[in-house]
Amino acid sequence: MKTRKKVKQITADGFKYAFLTIMLVFAAFPLIQVVINSFKTDADVKTMPIGLPEKWVFNNYRDAWEIGGYARAYFNSFLVGGCTIVIVLTVVGLGAYALSKLHFKMRGFFTAYFFVAISLPGFLYIVPDYFFMNKIGILDTRMSLVIVYTAMQIPFNMLLLRTFLGGIPRELEEAAKIDGCNELNSLLKITVPIAKPIFLTVALLVFVNVWNEYLWSNTFIITDELKTVATRFVKFTGEYSSNMARIYTASVISILPVVLLYFIFSNKFIEGMTSGSVKG
Amino acid sequence: MNNNLGQTALFAIMRNKKVINNMKKTSIIPYLFILPAFIIHFCIVTLPSLSTLAMSLFEWNGIGNATFIGFGNFTEIFTEDNVVKIAIINNLKWLAIFITVPIIMGFIVAIIVSRIIKGQMFFRVVYFIPYVISAAVAGKIFTAYMNPYYGINVFLDKIGLTSLGDTLWLGNPKIALYSVAFVDNWHWWGFVMVLFLGALQQVDPVLYEAARVDGANRIRELLHVSIPGIKPTIAFVLIMTVMWSFLTFDYVYVMTNGGPANSTEILATWIYKNAFAKYRAGYANALCVLQSGICLVFYFVQRYISKKGGMEDED
Numbered sequence A: 001m002k003t004r005k006k007v008k009q010i011t012a013d014g015f016k017y018a019f020l021t022i023m024l025v026f027a028a029f030p031l032i033q034v035v036i037n038s039f040k041t042d043a044d045v046k047t048m049p050i051g052l053p054e055k056w057v058f059n060n061y062r063d064a065w066e067i068g069g070y071a072r073a074y075f076n077s078f079l080v081g082g083c084t085i086v087i088v089l090t091v092v093g094l095g096a097y098a099l100s101k102l103h104f105k106m107r108g109f110f111t112a113y114f115f116v117a118i119s120l121p122g123f124l125y126i127v128p129d130y131f132f133m134n135k136i137g138i139l140d141t142r143m144s145l146v147i148v149y150t151a152m153q154i155p156f157n158m159l160l161l162r163t164f165l166g167g168i169p170r171e172l173e174e175a176a177k178i179d180g181c182n183e184l185n186s187l188l189k190i191t192v193p194i195a196k197p198i199f200l201t202v203a204l205l206v207f208v209n210v211w212n213e214y215l216w217s218n219t220f221i222i223t224d225e226l227k228t229v230a231t232r233f234v235k236f237t238g239e240y241s242s243n244m245a246r247i248y249t250a251s252v253i254s255i256l257p258v259v260l261l262y263f264i265f266s267n268k269f270i271e272g273m274t275s276g277s278v279k280g
Numbered sequence B: 001m002n003n004n005l006g007q008t009a010l011f012a013i014m015r016n017k018k019v020i021n022n023m024k025k026t027s028i029i030p031y032l033f034i035l036p037a038f039i040i041h042f043c044i045v046t047l048p049s050l051s052t053l054a055m056s057l058f059e060w061n062g063i064g065n066a067t068f069i070g071f072g073n074f075t076e077i078f079t080e081d082n083v084v085k086i087a088i089i090n091n092l093k094w095l096a097i098f099i100t101v102p103i104i105m106g107f108i109v110a111i112i113v114s115r116i117i118k119g120q121m122f123f124r125v126v127y128f129i130p131y132v133i134s135a136a137v138a139g140k141i142f143t144a145y146m147n148p149y150y151g152i153n154v155f156l157d158k159i160g161l162t163s164l165g166d167t168l169w170l171g172n173p174k175i176a177l178y179s180v181a182f183v184d185n186w187h188w189w190g191f192v193m194v195l196f197l198g199a200l201q202q203v204d205p206v207l208y209e210a211a212r213v214d215g216a217n218r219i220r221e222l223l224h225v226s227i228p229g230i231k232p233t234i235a236f237v238l239i240m241t242v243m244w245s246f247l248t249f250d251y252v253y254v255m256t257n258g259g260p261a262n263s264t265e266i267l268a269t270w271i272y273k274n275a276f277a278k279y280r281a282g283y284a285n286a287l288c289v290l291q292s293g294i295c296l297v298f299y300f301v302q303r304y305i306s307k308k309g310g311m312e313d314e315d
Helices: A002-037 A042-047 A059-067 A070-101 A107-118 A126-135 A142-166 A170-178 A183-194 A196-212 A215-220 A229-239 A244-264 A266-274 B002-025 B029-055 B072-079 B082-098 B101-115 B120-132 B135-145 B152-158 B176-202 B205-213 B218-229 B231-245 B250-255 B267-276 B281-308
Strands: none
Touching: A002 A244, A002 B101, A002 B120, A002 B135, A002 B176, A042 A244, A059 A070, A059 A244, A070 A107, A070 A142, A070 A183, A070 A196, A070 A229, A070 A244, A070 B029, A107 A142, A107 B029, A126 A215, A126 B029, A126 B267, A126 B281, A142 A196, A142 A215, A142 B029, A170 A183, A183 A196, A196 A229, A196 A244, A196 A266, A196 B135, A215 A229, A229 A244, A229 B135, A244 A266, A244 B120, A244 B135, A266 B120, A266 B176, B029 B281, B072 B281, B082 B101, B082 B176, B082 B231, B082 B267, B082 B281, B101 B120, B101 B176, B101 B231, B120 B176, B135 B176, B135 B250, B176 B218, B176 B231, B176 B250, B205 B218, B218 B231, B231 B281, B250 B267, B267 B281
16 A cells, blocks of 8 residues: 555656656757857757757857857947946845835835836837937937836835835834934935845846847837847848858847846845736 | 833833933934935935926927927827837737646745655756846846757757748848747746745644645645745735836847837837937837836736735735
């Protein structure tokens, strides 16, 4: 009896793991094959896009990096991402502190405002924003992207941070205030050090969203030299569509920073992105 | 004991007074803290959104003067514009696909992952990878795979599936939309799975034990413990799917741009073309209003059905 039960358990487990492995292949295989294809010659990729290379070649990376203008694109994405992170952390840190710690008349209004704001679709404001940016002459600048990205990232991160800060005991900040700190000092000296992990989560989420964003940067940026990685990559695939190996290689180059960050901080990513999140 | 309590109460009152005093003294501070974020968001998002509503009543090319034409844009949408009809139908197909396939996949996998002992974290991390990757890049990767001459078809031909190998995944108007949906689903289902898994892990283990004591088998356990336990998450995923199905853009734009012959046109790509290719900003705004309106209607329909079906406990 006992052994039969054990056997049954083992077969059940076997089926579970087999099924999960199939799903694993479905999720990961397309990406692994992209990496493999980036080490093939173009002719090799074209005759057999699935499977290992006949001969491993490594020049695709140098070629795609140079032809695709990736040094420039990386710089643009890091610059736009960095600026957006700094501004978002500043304004959202201040705002979330007010919403979670301070008592004031319109607190309810502001909280409700950001809750509604989360679900406003980009298409509702992209057309006026575009023509407004055009009018004041900052269309086709990286600054225009920083501005819209900051605005778009505010509601979600505001609420994420508000929830976290709400969990920090108020006594700590009160003690600081009794010692003569003003609100800003108690935020900087007490709350921020405790809330470091959540600030890191916000920074990561903002960075990934900026790095991956396509619609706005494709609309706002016309000059190649100012394009971010995602837009530059899509343009590259259009211009050099004949060389498949380079397209696969450019894909790897385009997603590498995000994937690396994901492997280092996967738990932060998953927690941040699934905390009542909105699809990006 | 009593004395102690009294002291605590007194201290609490004193502290409250202190807090109230602080509040009066610094009543402008909270506004200084919240206003930067509010002003940025209001100027870049809310105000333009309102102007979209207003500008939908104008004929406008985005640069010159706008002429008021009342509901002219909307009349055109419903009487002259044939593409809008295709787009709405495609968005509905999209909704039908995404309200079933990824949710069922995510649910089944989440149930299984929650029941294994070794490797939960590993599976979770890998299934989530496609969600982290840029939609534009993922779309182009699969466009390469779906290339009729150099893509997966070469492989299908070689293993003998020649009829499948002749398929134009993105070139055939009948299947292009489903090819794109397949890719978007590849990117999306892991996210749904992780949401479900997180919810399943929150279900009180005592409930499972109680069910087992009552002699429930795995299926009954699923129906009476797991599903009721994650109802709020299911409702959340449904609402998100419904709204987002009418807003989806990246994959279609990058992979087919609405083609071939408008067969994969969705509202978002059609808006984009009107606004930034044809420079019909007023008309595009009217389409945006229509899109958001449909979203809103479906949102309320979904909420209503969920409530009737007991999907949400409160609010």
